[in-house]
Amino acid sequence: MGKARQWDELIKRDRVHQKLYTDPEIFAEEMTNIFGMTWVYVAHESEIPNVNDYKTGFLGKRPIIIVRDRENMFRVLFNRCTHRGATVCREHRGSAKAFICPYHGWTFKNNGELAGVPWPKGYGEGFQKEEWGLKQVRTESYRGFIFATINQDAPSLFEYLGAARTYLDQWLDRYDGKNIVVGNPHRMVYKGNWKLTYDNAGDGYHVSFSHRSLFETAARMGENKDMTYFAENPDYSEMTIQYLGNGHTMIDQRPNYKSTGDYWKQQRPQPGREPYEQMIREKYKEDADRLLDQAIGAQMNLNIFPNLLIIGNQIQVIQPHDVDKTELIWYSTTVEGLPEEINTLRMRTQEDFPAFGEPDDMTNFEECHLGLTIPEVEWVSIGRGLGVPGRQAVAENGVISGPVTDELYLRHYYQEWKRLMSEPYKTASKKGVSAT
């Protein structure tokens, strides 16, 4: 499917072509070859905590249902009646033993099997119910994170996560075995390509300029707070940008936080900070600093290609809608078993960057997209760090790291992008999807 493209003409060592962001045909191919052939994050298990719980979402642009079926098994089903095509589930979240198509009443068990159709005698002997179940998508979980892929030949999720798995473990292990619970999302939309967000997620170069309003606001009380350490040349800091393989990237801001209590101290004041801190200190004494730190983000930006961005305490999901329209879904998180005061503080912390930081990024994404529509100016420069001796290091596990403003992550993830886009697309009907 699709014409063989000369990707080498569009992706060069130090630059990529504007068409990658603006060409609707390339976008359509991404929705099969990337948001289809590789593992795509679709839900967290805590969003469907009980048997028969479901949520709806998208795999690329395909409507899906993510369900914990009657046997407590996680399934991803195409939200498409096998009869005439209508979506069978139209709520965001809920609980259901069966999905009944509102069009003609075909009824599916929540494991996808077709349970029955109205007036079955109207169908001849050739009609086999087994054949007409909701189509299933391959799915695997890692520590609560549910992913799906059309690709039956894809490596296991475990293998796919690769070096990113270690960081995901570290993000989860902040809570000493307590589980995170994914809460309500803050959704935001911009008129621009989805990759503008993925590019930005590993970008330590933009922070001091793009978020200058945030820094100045943070300084209005006379103290330096939050990411102000990006303002001085961050290349001389201990922060790194890392390419983790399979398209995954990571900014590590943790070297700025040396001792227990530093996360809490560095955070811009959130509503309720003082009374809640007082309560926590009185109640938990010497353990207070450690707990207060857990109200603050992990200072990791872990970006799991193509759509899962772990940022602070949040789970940000990139949902492409069109070549020039993208939704960012910022899921809040609480932690089961943490003091309720800490979880409330987490909510107020998690309202900070989405209100005061991300909108400036999204405005720049929109303005990038507009600029990138000029066909005569072909190239996007991704060469920062290239050819500068001693800037990059390769670890034993293959992770490539460099100073935090380096664009090495762009150069490497685009190679993975190219690899995926060069593969022939195997349609779902052959092997990738089975009826039961």
Add this chain to the structure above:
Amino acid sequence: MTMESSKVSYYINKDFYESLIEGLKGWEGKSKYAAPDTWREIELLLYREARLLDEGKMEEWLELFSSECLYWIPITPGGGNPLKEVSLAFDDRRRLEDRIYRLRTGYAWSQIPASRTLRILGNIEVWDDGENQVRAKANFMLNEFRAGRQKLYSGWYGYHLKKEDGEWKITVRQVNLIDSDQGHENLTFLL
């Protein structure tokens, strides 16, 4: 704009949340509509408030608020549970000042150029809770123009007000968009 009063902020405590959440249960409760004089005072305050926002007079607008106030834009329609949910905004006085301060820095790219807004209030109701406290509710339609496009937002405002030194001050201003849980493009102007 650095106010000594907001260097520390102690009032968003458990009692505050509790009474906020209790207040979401209904507007009528045991209270009666306010008397015509009070009603008129509040109505005029709401109109003035809307005008100040539409004129971009954010600092004057802020003066309408009590030093212990909340500017709240829930995501869950009607309010939900702010103890366990994030909001589009849950600003105490300090964070509300931050919000305005940021817009004034000259580097808030999402508001350069700034939004132009125009809001129409209607269906105003005012309840008298006694002890110089009232609550009010008003529907709104808000047109916003920025970067070549005009957008329409609809919803209702819920207010808690208190008389301080003879003047009505806003203690809670809850902005309820009818599509609060959906994706929006740029809500960085003051709603």
